[in-house]
Amino acid sequence: MIKYFLMNLLLSAIWVALTGSMYYTNFLFGFMLGFFVLWIMNRNELDQRYFYRVPKIISFIFYFLYQVIKANIQVAFDVVTPKYFFKPGIVRYPLNASTDFEINLLSTMLSLTPGTLIIDISDDKKTIYIHVMYLTDPETFVRQTKTGLERRLLAILR
């Protein structure tokens, strides 16, 4: 896993050195090229996890950006119109993520999405308490977050 990533970085560094332009788009292009070369070379290897994980990470970044922009537009609409549409509330959210790193990443993602704010985490690290702006029903909110953000994040990390 980490071996493939280092090899990929090395290949892109070689690409940058050979083409001679230190611009970041060139580095990204070299990274894509190195990924492709590694993928072809390791077609017969058993450990294919790296080649599934990189596209998943890229699709997760786009999914997260889409969520952030969508929620930002909703909040901005609510700020400029005179009537309040939101129904705030604090929800208990049981965690599937177990290690500190997973919880940290999940709560950072949740905090950066407009409309949700982490208030606190329980001392046994099993639940977090989230302040939600648009709360129709606590169960639907928990289910949506579990099947959306948390499932995608854990698919990358595990």
Place this chain on the structure above:
Amino acid sequence: MIDIILAIISTIGVLSILFASIGILRMPDFYLRLSVTVKASTLGVGLLLICAAIMFPDVSVTTKAIAIIFFLIITAPIAAHMIGRAAYFTGTPLWKDTVIDELEGMYNEETHELESEEDEAEKNQSTDRNIAKTEEETE
């Protein structure tokens, strides 16, 4: 072509900062103010920095912009979390139309430990609700 993209991105960034600052004025209680401000300003500053990175074809500008965005994304949610937690501890009232407050009574009053199950927390249930009854209490 690249000018048009830059104009669109920077307009979105500036607009989100503007809405965040209007939100500080208009939101009815503390948690909603915090909620609106932190995310929108992170997005706005991030988009403006991305614009600067595209605008100047220089490696040092790009690396600095990426580093600033990285540290902003790491630190802003933690700051929001700590401010919100401190506000809940000191009993800042929630807005009067708040639907549900599942955090209520979950803190151990003496040790400030937070329980995850409801039945464990029932023994240190506090009687006063944190949701404000009238408009004036939130002001």
